[in-house]
Amino acid sequence: MPEHMLMANVEIITDGGRRRRWSAAEKLRIVEETLEDHASISIVARRNGVAPNLLYRWRRLMLEGESVAVTEDDYVTSNRVVREMESRIRELERQLGRKTMEVEILREALDKSRVKNRPCSCGRR
DSSP states (O other): OOHHHHHTTOOOOOOTTOOOOOOHHHHHHHHHHHHGGGOOHHHHHHHHTOOHHHHHHHHHHHHTTOHHHHHOOSOOOOHHHHHHHHHHHHHHHHHHHHHHHHHHHHHHHHHHHHHHTSOOOSSOO
8 A cells, every 4th residue: 555545544633722611500510410310420521521530520529518619710729738738837836835835934933033022021110
């Protein structure tokens, strides 16, 4: 077979390189489809033109009580950022506890020093 005939059967498919934007209503409708009668996520994804892994993610977010992340088209904080913030909060709470103890110790020391420096009222003048 001639070489130019082999190349005639090659077809290149491009998707245009753009991502589709899903509205909040579309996301919820598609996720709810997966919850009805235990429908297959792959079949629902194929029927709606959604990548199955994206649909799994939307469903997981919704089932974990984060339907806001599914419904809103806003930025969603990543788990890494949340863990960093929680770590920072723990560190600040630890520092606050230490400072609170320091204040209590200094208050006790101040009270003791006031008792020692109090003038004697034993009748001498």
